[in-house]
Amino acid sequence: MDHWTSLLASTDLHLDGDIITSAKASADVVRARDGDIMVPLTHLGLIDAVGDDATVFLHNLFSNDVKKLGRDAAHWTSFNSPKGRMLASMLLWHGEAGYRLALSADLHPAMLKKLSMYVLRSKVKLSDGRSTRALIGLSSMMLSERLGAARLPVPAAPLRTSTRDGLAVIRLDTRRAIIDVPVERLAEVWGALAAIDVAPATTLAWQWLDVQAGIPMVTQQTQDDFVAQMLNYELIGGVNFQKGCYPGQEIVARTQYLGKLKKRMYRLTAPASATPAAGDELYAPAFENQSVGKLVTVVPSPNGGFEALAVLQMQAADAGEIHLRATDGPKLRVATLPYALEVAPREA
Template sequence: MSLWNELLAPKAQSLNTTQLAVGFVAPITDQGLIALDGEESAHFLHGQLTNDVEHLAAGEARLAGYCSPKGRLLASFLMWRNDSTLLLQLPRDIQAAVQKRLSMFVLRAKTKLSDATEQPAHQVVIGLGGGLAEAVLQTWFEPLPARPYGLLLHPLGTLIRLADAFGAPRYQWLMSQEVARTVLPELAERLTVGDAASWQLSCIHAGVPQISKATQEQFVPQMINFELLGGVNFKKGCYPGQEIVARSQYLGKLKRRTTLVTIPDQAAVAGAEVFATADPEQPCGMIVNTAPNGRGGIDALVEMKLAAIEAASVRLGSAEGTALEFHSMPYLLDALDV
């Protein structure tokens, strides 16, 4: 992202939710890409991930999880096809370890995993959203993806519509440095330029959690609403942890969800525990993702017991810690005891 720094970094600022809702462009700097090449790549991944890979179409992206044998998430991905290559996007802080672990199970499958983060087509990755973003993108793309997780493979790069936030579409645009040099200045003229934390704040308000190093093996997929987001296919074949994930879904053994909160404490980080005042002796949940909210605190996605969400009296670190302010999610947390 050196080109972003050269062209737009002086204009970048940490945006609040009001600014994001109007229209913004921001760098995506914390994500890496794993590429799988080979005729059996889809078949191999289909047996490893929580979602259907074999029927992933060229014009769509999907969320998918990678679980331990105990059904706990080791990683969460955004995945899509690019010609003959399958791509998995995940946080850079776990990419190397996850890529190595997946490679251990390739055995005789005809596929090869590699780090695609710095490939020419992915040298610059930006996020766009808010009310103005759609019209601005139509300068280069027509038509735009009609629904979340639609994808365009275009001469100017890969454009993926992600989950909406603030009542408007969000997009990720992966491009070469050559393309970036042409489009970034115009984007900066027409949209507010945010920093990397601004993009992370938009992801939180879209209600899409992501597993990082601090939260590996802490959650089964349903705890972070992953099946509500389309990240779990319960009709596909086996994968590591599949039995536990299915049991949690159908036998009602899980009574936890992830919700959106504000915490007026910038020290709150992923992996920190939260406590319900009604049950102060043990944690009721854990922070999944955070981002500065531009108002002196952080907004966060926090996994916790459904009873704690309903009571809305939860504090950071202990039952005497900083109080969490609860907000509605952009989608329904269903009423099932899952």
């Protein structure tokens, strides 16, 4: 992370472990809602996969179809346990000589080690991409114009990439992109964005945008807890049901086609007094003392209080009365997501 030190020195941001923080973090969330921000995505770890067998190797391990990933495309994918539970959620795109994937930084060392155990005789090399690359998150309602003004590549559509001179831009949606930049060009790109009045912001600001987009991230608090559909992963394009086997594939397919899904991910709001945290259990009166779900991502709301992504029993979400940490705990409210919850048939 040394390459971020000098850049952050001229801002009120600082690095706390893998998280970019600030005394004005709440103001950054407001800025994320209303303006243009750039965020050091230090909460993401990077793994590079190169070699003749890299495509087949990743295809056989992940939930999405790596063989069909175009050179100018990116997709969400996951690595699962044999029981179909997500061990990591990832964004995958093409690097200069192979593939690059981003996942939660707190899972990065263990996942790099675990994936390396599958290499065996395959002609593929996995390495820590953070030593040579850095990620900047850019958010703007005029995303294409901002990228163009900073002389950066402009992807044509969401989940498309554009590359030039060893630098890649991965467009996530209508307002957000990830800039994948060599560390030796980090100051140049950061400065180009600052020159067009894009403001530096914290990790919380980027995570608030994730919550608005309904994009989950598996972290240590939620690892091995959820099947992909519980995190709406097939709804955001993170699962391909036509590809061949991968760890946990049978469970994921059975959940999709046999109607065993009873939980989905929802967006919730909480009052300021609630002090929720990722991993907290949720309760509903009809289920008495049995947990009905768990918080996945929690961020301050620009409107006050908190917003969160949470996996919930669908029956509890339909009833609309959700409480934090106990049946008499603070009440949370179900809010909308930007996509429809096209649920599989519920278990009888």
